[in-house]
Amino acid sequence: NAGVTQTPKFQVLKTGQSMTLQCAQDMNHEYMSWYRQDPGMGLRLIHYSVGAGITDQGEVPNGYNVSRSTTEDFPLRLLSAAPSQTSVYFCASSYRDTHTGELFFGEGSRLTVL
């Protein structure tokens, strides 16, 4: 099993550009989520999904879109990149929700917006 796979690992964007961060898991997990990690801030939840076709907002959803068409994939879209979105992004999944289990994390995608 590969676990949680994120691509790309590194990306540089110009302000106003759009892009999609990809996340895939092969553990048949129902729950998937996106976090961003900024220095001194810990991780903050952007969006999450409890199953195909179901998504919801986390703590910092503005400027990001998500969809969940399959159990395996949960892409994160930046609609119009801003320097404030410079961060490290982590995708995580869990068998069910966080009530019962641990999160499995990808290795992260480091995004720089100029």
Next chain:
Amino acid sequence: SQQGEEDPQALSIQEGENATMNCSYKTSINNLQWYRQNSGRGLVHLILIRSNEREKHSGRLRVTLDTSKKSSSLLITASRAADTASYFCATVRSGSARQLTFGSGTQLTVLP
């Protein structure tokens, strides 16, 4: 807003010593989890303690939970250089099982 806050922010110890990290949180929780993050890597789950548990062990890890004080501690015994990492507590709030809220972490350095 962050639910958990770790203390200290940074900790440096010698190999073989014990390391204790603390986490405080603000609201009622369902469970509390501890994660480790090596530099440049993703987070790895260490241990989960439920709100009705007071202490839990896993190998060299010991976690305590005091819901009356809204605090938890992570003890790593006989530390090794490989334990050098950032450690985060994360809470699942009561009634909000779908969101795990992380603290800002403790950077642990174990000197050989």
